[in-house]
Amino acid sequence: MTAEGYITDVAYIPGFYPNMSPVAMRYVASLNRVAPPPMADGFRYLELGCGLGRSLTTLAAANPKGRFVGVDVNPAHTKVVEEEIAAGDLSNASVITADFSTLPDDIGEFDFIALHGVFSWVSPEVREAVLQIAKSRLKAGGLLLVSYNAMPGWAHLQPIRGILRQYAALRAGDSVQKVREALGYLVYMRDKHGKYFEDNPRAAAYVDGILKQDIRYVAHEYLNEHWTAFYFAEVAGLFREAGLAFVGSLPVHTNFWDLCVRPEFQELFRTTNDRLVTESHKDFCANTAFRWDLYAKAPRLMPTVNDRLREIDDLHFRLARPGITVPYQVNLGVVTSTVQGPLYQSLLGMLAQGSMRLSEILASPQVSGTAPADLAKAVDAGVAMGLFDVTAGPVRPAAARAPEAVRVVLPFNAAILRTDSLGGRPLALASTSSGTGHALGDFDAAILDELATRGRHGVAERVETRLAGSGRSLQQNGQAVTDAAARRQLVSDACDAFIMTGLPQLEALGIVTKA
Ligand SMILES: C[S@@+](CC[C@H](N)C(=O)[O-])C[C@H]1O[C@@H](n2cnc3c(N)ncnc32)[C@H](O)[C@@H]1O
Structure with a gap:
């Protein structure tokens, strides 16, 4: 059974993806000087292809002021989502069983639209339906998050998908049975040193990673007819035609090219002012295989720190974990960076007392010697490197011990x-x-x-x-x-x-x- 080539005979696996939270989307917009939709008076959030709905329901539970709507074509998925909405008593969440091309007319407009694990795995027609939804259902100033398999990271891995899909097509049974047998064939090819694997040792090693995955994930990742890995520029072009502008990406560190590429590429980035070009450079330097990109409709820019404070001072910053100290070393894939110095020492000391708004950090006497713009930059870099977390509201520091009961x-x-x-x-x-x-x-x-x-x-x-x-x-x-x-x-x-x-x-x- 397929919906435009998408497998529907095997249910997916539940998963929660923090990148999809409205807080994360708002923060990344603000980091890139784009005013995000406010949350305080309520907001509307649409998830396209919500699968078993764990991101949708978790975010609905965490954001009682938001209204969350999920859409999925597979009734076996939406039935589970409905059951979890009922079990969790979530009056602010609902799910619709529909193809993206047949959304109900009265669904309304949304402040946030998110789709994870969808764009690379559906047909060009379904992608077009997604773009139409972006065009017609995202409010002005609204944010859209899309994830996809990216080039060039998939270049040496594409034949793995080809091997799995072509062998699975020859087998009988449901998608799980087919992909299980196809995995056996893949391992046989790899272990017998088929020339493709001999010439691509990283692809050979990648097979071990696939074997550790849940078989339902493997079926959904590799068996869909229209699987496509995109260059960033291709996706940006499609969304530009739908009237959306690229804003930034998730996780937060991907907005800092110096955390993603080796220092020898610095010159390339320092001499490029165009963010769209920078993103492509970054993907080639870092061999990016997966992207989470944020787009905005009619973005309103926030040139100064004060503009930013007006829009996001409801967000709070806190220590990502108790006991973080400097110097702090982090490797986010390609380069190792070290956080050190008195400014970070002060920030860590302040946030150890509890979460703070950006305005409170800027007004704090402990950091009064640093210009507001530099302070904001240091806080953002701290979030990118995993020292600080961003939260929707205040969070106390953890007590020494939890209550007995x-x-x-x-x-x-x-x-x-x-x-x-x-x-x-x-x-x-x-x-x-x-x-x-x-x-x-x-x-x-x-x-x-x-x-x-x-x-x-x-x-x-x-x-x-x-x-x-x-x-x-x-x-x-x-x-x-x-x-x-x-x-x-x-x-x-x-x-x-x-x-x-x-x-x-x-x-x-x-x-x-x-x-
Ligand atoms: C890989 S799953 C991702 C699920 C969820 N977003 C997650 O990350 O856990 C992709 C989902 O998109 C749904 N889907 C695929 N094509 C669709 C279409 N044309 N209309 C609506 N949903 C679709 C599938 O049924 C599936 O649940």
């Missing part, structure tokens, strides 16, 4: 803990303080679920019983732990560690509170 605040989070604990994949819990979701391991999720439903006493024993009944293996250093005493000790240590460090973080984010 805790309760999970949102029905949505309680429902996710019930369904996804020990599911073998990380999950995300929504925070109304940060306006986004926060990753939690499926094992920690079981500990939290037990703590919140039945208290701290005997938690390790209960988690161990749950683990035994779940079929999920317990691993240490990549090995399954089968010895009973060793298992008990591991579970008990994991509970202690979560209570000491994980739980206070979740309390600071308002995800749990004192019962």
Whole structure:
């Protein structure tokens, strides 16, 4: 079964993508001096191709003032989304089963439109329908986020997709069965040193990564008829024709070319003023294989720091993790950068006391010797390098210890803990303080679920019983732990560690509170 060549016989996997949060989109717009849509009085958000809807529902739970609408052509997907909306008591989220070309006329206009895992995987006709939606359904000043497989990073990997798809077409069964057999063929070709793999050793190594993926993901990534990897300039051209201008990209560090390319390319970037050209240079220098790009309709520019403060001073900055100190080294793929110096020392000290708005940072006596524009730049670079996080509202620093008895605040989070604990994949819990979701391991999720439903006493024993009944293996250093005493000790240590460090973080984010 296909919708314009897109597979619909196998359901996708649930996943939360923080890049899709309205906070992340607004912040990246502001970083690039484009005024983002305000959030304080409510906003409308559309996700095209929402799949099983985890990004949609998590963001709806985290942003009660927003209205979230998901669209997907696969009724098996939208049924799951509907069930999760009901289980999470999300009155601000809904989902529509439709092809992009047949959206209801009365769907209205949106401040934010996002599509992840869609643009590279659908036919030119479906892409055209997406562009029509961008043209007609994004408000003036609205932001659109699109992800896609990019060139040149896919150049040496495209034949892998060709091998999988062509072999799968010869096999019988559903898409999962076909891709499983095609994977066997791919491994055979690689292990027998087929000339393609001999000439492309990185493609040979890439096969191991595919084998670790969920088979449903592999089917959706590789079996669609119209899979296309795009150059940035091609996508920018398509959106320009739809009346949208390129704003910037996610994650945040990709807006800083010096964090993405080696220093020997500096001259190339210093002498180029055109951002559209810079992006192409960056992709060639960094061999980019995947992009998340932000576009705006009728963007309003914010030339000065004061303009920026007027538009985004509802956002807060906080320490990304407790205990960050300088010098701080980070490698975001290609170059290693070091953050150091008194300015960052002061910023870290200030934000250790709790989150601050940009205006509060600029007015702080600890950094009064630095010009506002330079301070704003330092804060942005700190976010890019992972020192600071941006949140929708204030976030307190984590307390030394969490309360003895805790309760999970949102029905949505309680429902996710019930369904996804020990599911073998990380999950995300929504925070109304940060306006986004926060990753939690499926094992920690079981500990939290037990703590919140039945208290701290005997938690390790209960988690161990749950683990035994779940079929999920317990691993240490990549090995399954089968010895009973060793298992008990591991579970008990994991509970202690979560209570000491994980739980206070979740309390600071308002995800749990004192019962
Ligand atoms: C790879 S999945 C991504 C799902 C989700 N965005 C995520 O990242 O988890 C792509 C989704 O787009 C949907 N889709 C594909 N073609 C479509 C179309 N023409 N109209 C509506 N949805 C479509 C598929 O059913 C699928 O759920």
